[in-house]
Amino acid sequence: MSLFSGTIQTLEQSLDYASMKNKTISNNIANIDTPNYKAKDVAFKNVLQTASTSFEAKRTHPKHIAFSQTNLSTFYEVARPNTTYNHNGNNVDVDMEMTELAKNQIYYQALVDRISGKFGSLETVIRGGK
Template identity: 55%
Template sequence: MKLFSDIFTSLEQGLQYSTTKQKAISDNIANVDTPNYKAKTVTFQDTLQKATLEINAYRTDARHFTFTANTNSSPVIEAKSTLVYNNNGNSVDMDKEMADLAKNQIYYNALIDRLSSKFSSLQNVIKGGQ
């Protein structure tokens, strides 16, 4: 019997993604006036593809997808080199960065709230429901 379910690992990966995204947004906001600075973004698709869960599946044909476990995934930061918003070659859109910052903060708070409730449930079980 597993004491901790895979939800803790999933929440941890979500927090890691949100933290990395926060760093990228902060870098973008800090360099809004830097000439030729290319805005950074965190790609979720690559992170999602790398974070496959282990599934016990029976393949009836060699052409079917294989299922593997890969828990060592980390978010990827990429520079957006094709966009230029300012005359100085800077690609930071301050309105978009502020919107992304707010969205990421809501996502992070939701993950923290979920993690907190999981630990509260675990604490309740340990105490015997008292």
């Protein structure tokens, strides 16, 4: 039996994503004056597969791959190579980065509040509803 039906694990993976995105945005801002620096972003490797985790596929052959055997939480950094905003070849847009940072901080705080609520519910159950 899984505690909270895997919600804690999903929230943990989402916190990992938000942390990596925050680090990437911070690196972009730190390199705003670096010549030829290309801004980076964080992307999911298998967005469609992540959305389909609740589906159970009928396997008609033993060599068919089951959904549960794939790694669904992979995310990685990608560069934004085809743009140039500054005279030195740099493509970091400080306004866009600051906007993304603010959005990511709100997302991160919402995740922290949600996971805190889950643990609060567990604490209430352990205390017997008090």
